[in-house]
Amino acid sequence: MTGKTLTRMDLSEAVFREVGLSRNESAQLVESVLGHMSDALARGETVKISSFGTFSVRDKAARVGRNPKTGEEVPILPRRVMTFRPSHLMKERVAAGNRR
Amino acid sequence: MIRSELIQKIADENPHLYQRDVERIVNTIFEEIIEAMARGDRVELRGFGAFSVKQRDARIGRNPRTGESVEVEEKHVPFFKTGKLLRDRLNSK
Numbered sequence: 001m002t003g004k005t006l007t008r009m010d011l012s013e014a015v016f017r018e019v020g021l022s023r024n025e026s027a028q029l030v031e032s033v034l035g036h037m038s039d040a041l042a043r044g045e046t047v048k049i050s051s052f053g054t055f056s057v058r059d060k061a062a063r064v065g066r067n068p069k070t071g072e073e074v075p076i077l078p079r080r081v082m083t084f085r086p087s088h089l090m091k092e093r094v095a096a097g098n099r100r
Numbered sequence: 101m102i103r104s105e106l107i108q109k110i111a112d113e114n115p116h117l118y119q120r121d122v123e124r125i126v127n128t129i130f131e132e133i134i135e136a137m138a139r140g141d142r143v144e145l146r147g148f149g150a151f152s153v154k155q156r157d158a159r160i161g162r163n164p165r166t167g168e169s170v171e172v173e174e175k176h177v178p179f180f181k182t183g184k185l186l187r188d189r190l191n192s193k
Contacts, residue, residue, distance in 0.1 A: 004136075004139075004142070005141065006132070006136045006142065006143045007145070007146075008145060014129070014131075014132040015128050018125070019121050019124055029114070029125050030129060032109075032110055033110065033129055034147075034148045036101070037106065038186050038189065041189075042189040042190060045101050046101070047106075048102045049102070049103045049130060050103050051130075052103075052133075052134065053178075055180075057190060079190075082149075082182045082190060084180035084182075086180075089134075090134055091178060094138055094153055094176055095176055096138070097137070097138025097140070098138070098153060098175075098176035099175075099176075
């Protein structure tokens with residue numbers, strides 16, 4: 001485990017190396033991919049990327065929460081949350097890569 | 101939305117690119133994320149979310165059918181945490 005953190009910059013660098021585009025255009029393309037995925041999710045759509053995983057949006061009901069510090073009850077409003085379910089391939093590759 | 105629809109949207113916005121290059125671009129992005137996690141790295145995409153790897157400790161499991169104890173080895177699983185901006189967008193009508 002190298003424990004590094006990759007960012008958009010590393011993804012656009014990978015795109016830059018893979019296809020003969022400028023660094024600037026590669027960065028813009030990474031941004032559009034994330035943008036389209038975010039837009040679809042914000043509309044409540046499921047985003048299913050085969051052999052990667054599925055992002056889905058779920059509705060959560062209202063409930064009474066508690067401030068763990070003060071013990072005070074606070075209402076939690078109904079809200080939408082996003083979940084990611086990794087594909088089998090991703091799970092296998094992540095498990096295999098981190099096995100010692 | 102599925103992978104091919106995502107590719108189509110990017111292709112429509114970039115008529116100067118060959119379709120097959122758009123496919124390579126989109127595939128490279130997802131491939132890079134998987135490769136990073138396979139090395140144990142994190143991928144942090146501000147506003148969208150962060151992919152990381154979590155360790156599940158070894159444990160004694162049970163075969164639910166027979167009730168038999170089985171040793172489950174330590175393993176690593178992918179994890180995603182939604183970014184603040186996207187979380188807020190999901191809830192703004």
